[in-house]
Structure formats: structure tokens, C-alpha cells
Amino acid sequence: xxxxxxxxxxxxxxxxxSLEDRVPPDHPLRAVRRVVDFSFVRHxxxxxxxxxxxxxxDPIVVLKLLFLKxxxxxxSARELMxxxxxxxxxxxxxxxxxxxxxPDHSVISKARRRxxxxxxVRFFERVLSRCVDAxxxxxxxxxxxxxxxxxxxxxxxxxxxxxxxxxAIYDQEAREDGDREEDDPPPPAAGQRISRTDPxxxxxxxxxxxxxxxxxxxxxxxxxxxVTATITTPANVSEPHVxxxxxxxxxxxxxxxxxxxxxxxxxxTASNYRMLxxxxxxxxxxxxRVREDPSKxxxxxxxxxxxxxxxxxxxxxxxxxxxxxxxxRWRYAAERGVCxxxxxxxxxxxxxxxxxxxxxxxxxxxxxxxxxxxxxxRKRLMARRKAKAEGSFADATNRHGYKRMCWRGLHNxxxxxxxxxxxxxxxxxISATHNRPRMALAPSMALAPSTAVAPSTAVAPSTAVAPSTAVAxxxxTRCADLTHAASTLPPSFARPVPN
Numbered sequence: 001x002x003x004x005x006x007x008x009x010x011x012x013x014x015x016x017x018s019l020e021d022r023v024p025p026d027h028p029l030r031a032v033r034r035v036v037d038f039s040f041v042r043h044x045x046x047x048x049x050x051x052x053x054x055x056x057x058d059p060i061v062v063l064k065l066l067f068l069k070x071x072x073x074x075x076s077a078r079e080l081m082x083x084x085x086x087x088x089x090x091x092x093x094x095x096x097x098x099x100x101x102x103p104d105h106s107v108i109s110k111a112r113r114r115x116x117x118x119x120x121v122r123f124f125e126r127v128l129s130r131c132v133d134a135x136x137x138x139x140x141x142x143x144x145x146x147x148x149x150x151x152x153x154x155x156x157x158x159x160x161x162x163x164x165x166x167x168a169i170y171d172q173e174a175r176e177d178g179d180r181e182e183d184d185p186p187p188p189a190a191g192q193r194i195s196r197t198d199p200x201x202x203x204x205x206x207x208x209x210x211x212x213x214x215x216x217x218x219x220x221x222x223x224x225x226x227v228t229a230t231i232t233t234p235a236n237v238s239e240p241h242v243x244x245x246x247x248x249x250x251x252x253x254x255x256x257x258x259x260x261x262x263x264x265x266x267x268x269t270a271s272n273y274r275m276l277x278x279x280x281x282x283x284x285x286x287x288x289r290v291r292e293d294p295s296k297x298x299x300x301x302x303x304x305x306x307x308x309x310x311x312x313x314x315x316x317x318x319x320x321x322x323x324x325x326x327x328x329r330w331r332y333a334a335e336r337g338v339c340x341x342x343x344x345x346x347x348x349x350x351x352x353x354x355x356x357x358x359x360x361x362x363x364x365x366x367x368x369x370x371x372x373x374x375x376x377x378r379k380r381l382m383a384r385r386k387a388k389a390e391g392s393f394a395d396a397t398n399r400h401g402y403k404r405m406c407w408r409g410l411h412n413x414x415x416x417x418x419x420x421x422x423x424x425x426x427x428x429x430i431s432a433t434h435n436r437p438r439m440a441l442a443p444s445m446a447l448a449p450s451t452a453v454a455p456s457t458a459v460a461p462s463t464a465v466a467p468s469t470a471v472a473x474x475x476x477t478r479c480a481d482l483t484h485a486a487s488t489l490p491p492s493f494a495r496p497v498p499n
Contacts, residue, residue, distance in 0.1 A: 139256025141222035145389035153197035200410040202234035232414035270362035
């Protein structure tokens with residue numbers, strides 16, 4: 001019998017309704033509540049609120065709302081607060097009831113500006129501490145990489161610094177002496193182009209594309225891919241300048257010493273190798289190499305003599321230091337006329353001035369870095385770096401809206417990166433600590449009688465899988481259909497039989 005049309009009738013009172021009962025036991029937010037303590041934020045921000053005036057929204061609720069924004073990829077705080085009343089799981093997570101008034105979206109932005117970045121640094125450190133305690137961080141082998149994040153500003157907002165010089169002077173006079181934050185980006189040069197919409201963002205060019213934005217420099221632990229440090233800079237800050245600070249933050253956050261640092265060739269500079277050598281850290285960091293003419297003698301055939309600071313060429317002549325080729329390199333060459341009279345000149349150089357060799361001032365550090373690991377070890381670590389570091393960026397992009405800033409300014413960009421990194425660590429912590437029950441094999445996945453295990457390899461009776469006649473019948477029917485379909489194909493579709 002067909003039932004009546006279902007029509008909703010509003011009730012004045014709901015008896016027996018509970019948000020607790022509406023959120024299933026295996027809901028992700030229940031796992032988040034088990035592993036994360038949000039209550040610390042009240043003590044952290046207590047001194048930022050006065051004793052008079054209107055009462056604020058509970059800081060714990062504000063932090064949870066920020067968590068939800070990136071956990072579920074809400075495009076904005078306005079969208080988050082619009083969807084909040086429709087999500088029973090969100091209401092339960094934030095300790096709201098059905099009849100509670102939903103705060104305005106501006107509460108989130110005001111609290112974020114009031115708290116500053118340090119509160120979110122504490123949140124990231126507390127989550128990381130839980131990961132360390134759970135054994136998810138090894139600390140010895142780490143992967144360092146950076147990713148460019150597009151700013152919330154367009155390229156049409158770029159103007160020359162000279163057009164904004166009066167505004168900069170006014171802002172500088174408005175500030176008191178010594179009020180500038182240490183992490184504020186340096187003021188741009190007079191002719192540099194900056195954005196009026198987001199003055200902290202900078203232009204960078206990568207893979208043929210120019211991007212206005214920021215860079216997130218991450219340290220990712222090798223064991224489980226936990227993010228142990230994140231540093232946000234303008235996009236024009238190059239990676240080698242951040243390596244030392246990134247490793248220092250990793251050791252400070254985890255309390256563990258780095259033994260091996262893995263990164264791409266952007267970090268492969270002589271100064272970084274020297275820093276790692278002094279810190280007793282083994283580098284797995286390639287460096288840029290000069291492209292050589294394959295028809296000429298390779299550079300490795302020229303042997304360096306450190307006692308006399310000269311090179312010995314394959315013909316037995318000496319190349320002595322002449323002058324600097326740039327700020328960090330020396331140029332070595334033979335005496336005038338030696339190369340011209342050499343019988344091997346055609347195999348060595350096509351220059352009329354003879355063969356020259358350039359050498360880094362810290363070439364011994366580069367040689368040390370090249371000899372630290374074998375080729376097989378480097379290949380394995382670089383493959384791990386691709387999975388851990390680049391995989392961390394890919395996961396943040398696919399799940400948490402990582403590749404575009406939702407706020408403006410360097411401090412807000414750092415807050416976004418800290419929250420996303422903390423959320424990724426929380427997900428890994430939940431996966432590692434949550435004991436999932438082993439799922440029983442569904443009847444449709446049981447072995448058919450035709451695929452029964454041989455007696456010599458049969459499983460124990462307590463773990464044997466019951467056969468499914470229905471599945472076997474469906475497989476036989478499907479095979480018969482395929483056989484009939486194949487027999488009706490035109491001859492041109494027939495596969496030739498090999499001789």
C-alpha cells in the first residue's frame with residue numbers, strides 16, 4: 001500500500017533529541033576531540049581581553065571554527081558561519097545547541113587579529129608534541145622544501161614603490177620607534193613593484209610562471225611525514241637562506257637532533273654545506289652543476305693540488321689561480337701560449353685563450369657534500385623526499401585549500417600555514433592512534449568454490465572463508481556472456497594466433 005505524502009510539521013518542543021546521539025561514533029570530529037585539547041587557548045589569550053565591555057565569544061569556540069574552516073575547506077569565514085547552523089556535527093563540535101545564536105563571521109577575523117601569530121604557533125607546537133609522544137617523529141632524517149602560495153591579490157594591483165612613498169612615510173611616522181615586528185618583511189626598494197592590496201606579498205617566477213604571493217618553507221620528518229617546522233616568507237625569498245632557521249626550529253620543536261638533511265638542488269650552496277658540516281649533519285642535497293661540452297675533457301680530469309693551489313691538466317701542465325670569475329669563484333688558467341702549443345688542445349678547449357677552470361671558494365665543502373653518501377643512498381633518500389615533502393604539499397592542496405591565501409599580510413599567511421600544518425599532523429596522529437576494528441569479509445567478496453584453496457595450503461578452520469554459491473553463479477554467468485559476445489565479433493576484431 002502506498003503511504004501518504006511526507007510533510008514536515010514544525011514542533012514547538014523536541015523531546016529526546018540530542019546532538020550527541022546524532023554524531024556517529026566513527027565521525028572524524030570525535031577523533032579530533034580525543035587527540036586535541038583546544039582549551040589551552042583560553043589561558044593563552046586571557047591577557048588580551050579587558051575587564052569591561054561586552055563578553056567575547058569563547059576563544060575555544062573561535063579556535064575550533066578556524067579548525068573547521070581548513071579541515072573542511074570553507075572558502076571564507078562568511079561561508080563557514082552560513083553553513084554552521086546546517087551542520088549538526090559542526091554544532092556538536094563547537095558546543096552549540098540548536099537554539100543557540102550563531103555569532104557573526106567577523107568574530108573570527110577580529111579574534112585572529114587580536115591574538116596574533118604566537119597563539120597559533122603554540123597550537124602547532126602542542127599538536128607536534130603529541131605526535132612526538134606517540135612515536136611518529138624520528139627527528140634524525142628530515143626533508144626540507146618550499147612551495148609558492150598565491151596571495152589574495154591580483155597582478156593588476158601592482159604599483160611602483162615611488163607611487164606609494166608618501167604613504168610609507170606616513171605609516172612610518174605613525175608608528176612609535178621600535179614598534180616594528182622582527183618578522184615584518186623589509187621595506188621594498190624605491191623602484192620595486194608592490195601590491196596595494198597585499199603589500200607584504202612579492203613576485204616570484206617559477207617554471208615560467210610569475211606569481212604574486214608567499215612561500216611556505218617546511219621541514220617534514222621522514223618516519224611518518226609529520227610537519228615539524230613551517231616558515232612563511234614573501235615569495236621572493238630564496239630557499240637557501242631559510243635552511244638553517246628551518247633546521248633550528250625543527251630541533252627546538254621536537255627536542256631531537258638532525259642527522260641527515262634531504263633537499264633539492266635549490267638548497268645546494270657552499271654556505272649551506274659549511275653550515276651542515278659545522279652542525280655535523282649529513283647532507284643529501286645536490287647542487288647545480290656547470291654544463292660541460294661532451295667532446296672536451298671533463299672537469300674531473302683536472303686534479304686540484306691544495307698544497308700549491310693549482311690544477312694539473314691531463315697533459316701535465318699546471319693551471320694557476322688568476323682572478324675571480326665572480327664574487328664566490330676563482331678562475332684558474334695556464335700560462336699564455338701553453339694551451340696553444342699543446343697537442344691535446346682540440347680535445348680540451350676551443351678558446352684562443354686556453355682552458356680555464358673555475359673553483360668555488362668553499363669547493364672543499366662541496367666535495368665533502370658529494371662524498372657523504374653513496375649513489376644508492378642518495379637515490380633512496382631523494383625518492384623519500386618526493387613522497388614525504390612534496391606529498392605533504394600535495395595533501396595540503398587537495399584537502400585544505402593550501403595553494404591560495406584566504407587572508408592578506410605576512411602574519412596572516414603564517415597563521416594559515418600553521419593551521420594547515422597542524423591539521424595535517426592531527427590527521428596523521430588520528431590514523432596512528434585510532435585502533436580500527438578489522439572488517440569482516442563481506443559475503444560478496446567470499447571465495448567461490450572454483451577458487452577454493454588446495455588442502456595443502458588451506459587456512460585453519462577458525463579463519464576459513466565460507467563459499468558463496470551466488471557469487472560463483474554470477475561469475476559463471478558473466479563468463480558465458482563474455483564468451484558469447486566474443487563469438488559474435490567480426491573477423492577483423494579477431495586477434496591473430498602467433499606461429
